[in-house]
Amino acid sequence: MSTTRQASRKSRKIAAIAAGILVVGVGATYTLASWNDAEWVWGGADGDPNVGTSSFNVQQNASAPFTTTGWGDFETNPGDELTFTAGSLTLTPGDTIYAPVALQTSADSVAGTVQLQGAVAATGITVSDTGGSLWSAIRATVHTATGATPPAACTAAGAGNAGWTTLVTNAPLNTVGNATQTLAADAGSVQHYCFALTLPAGSPDTLQGRTIAPAWEFAATSN
DSSP: OOHHHHHHHHHHHHHHHHHHHHHHHHHHHHHHTOOOOOOOOOSEETTEEOOOOOOOOEEEEOSTTOOSSSOBOOOSTTOSOOOOOTTTTSOOTTOEEEEEEEEEEOTTOOOEEEEEOOOEEOTTOOOBOGGGHHHHHOEEEEEEEESSSOSSOSSTTTTTSTTOEEEEEEEETTOOOSSOEEEOSTTOOOEEEEEEEEOOTTOOGGGTTOBOOEEOOEEEEEO
16 A cells, blocks of 8 residues: 555544544534523512511510500410409408409411410419418409400409409319400400409318419410
8 A cells, every 4th residue: 555545544534533523512612602591589578578477476464454565475384473452461261352464466466366274383482381272272263354444443343243254253273264265466455354362251270371372374376
């Protein structure tokens, strides 16, 4: 084979390889030059998040006359202090003492319902009632009403008058309220409660000098 013919074949082979490279190169160039685009969306409203959960929060006020101040959260036992009428630490048989409290949702809360639970011992409070005799003897009555103000004062003269509904009637301290109450959203309603505790007439002398500290829970559920 002549030197000229070998050179010709070698040239054709180089040309073929170069052509292959050119094809691959064209393909690669085409891929790198393709256009890319993307579209995104997010759960927003006027620049703020637009997906989230509601809030449910009930507040209480144990300081009559239940104005716009005095509302707060007391979510664990023993909670806020009920202010009973005079003589609450010097009961004699036949005496009854009274204390009010009001509930409402907070300003950014959804609506819900609430039910009074039976009393339990206040956490962390030292009492003097060996054997629980005074606790067992005391009888509770609880009234409720809805409105900006209660229908009557939570006193001997006012408790149980027209407008009040009775949830617990002369029952042991651990008695649960017999109905639920509705709380409107966004502090839209006030639910009043009047607690009356009685040391029954005829209670034995062995109950002298004792103290107890009952604590009640208002169990609330959002609508």
